[in-house]
Amino acid sequence: RLAWKPYMYNPTLPRLLAGLNASTLIVWGEADRVVPIECEALYGAALPNATLQRVPDAGHAVDLEQPGTLASSVIAFLGAPSH
Numbered sequence: 030r031l032a033w034k035p036y037m038y039n040p041t042l043p044r045l046l047a048g049l050n051a052s053t054l055i056v057w058g059e060a061d062r063v064v065p066i067e068c069e070a071l072y073g074a075a076l077p078n079a080t081l082q083r084v085p086d087a088g089h090a091v092d093l094e095q096p097g098t099l100a101s102s103v104i105a106f107l108g109a110p111s112h
Contacts, residue, residue, distance in 0.1 A: 038064040043075035052078045054106040056099060058087030080106060 039045075053076045057069040073079045082102045087094040 038068060042068075043071045046072060046075040049076055050078060052080070052106075054080050054082060054103065056082045056084060056091055056102055058084050058089060058091045058094065060086070060088040063089040082106075 055069060055073055055076070057066065059066070069081060069083070073081045084091050084095050084098050084102075087098070091099050
């Protein structure tokens with residue numbers, strides 16, 4: 030589902046993410062008004078090999094609002110050595 034009441038995100042996601050050990054890039058728009066910014070830290074803490082990247086001047090649709098910044102972040106992350 031894209032959205033459900035009362036949340037626009039899954040509050041149990043951190044528990045589900047805890048078993049994932051892959052290197053993960055979390056890209057978050059600083060002006061996201063759909064999913065609270067607090068979730069960035071929760072998701073990052075749940076993923077043992079997470080890298081957090083906040084994107085200024087972007088909301089929930091970072092890929093549409095700041096595509097160049099997102100592409101640069103992904104390229105840098107994929108080019109970096111494994112965690």
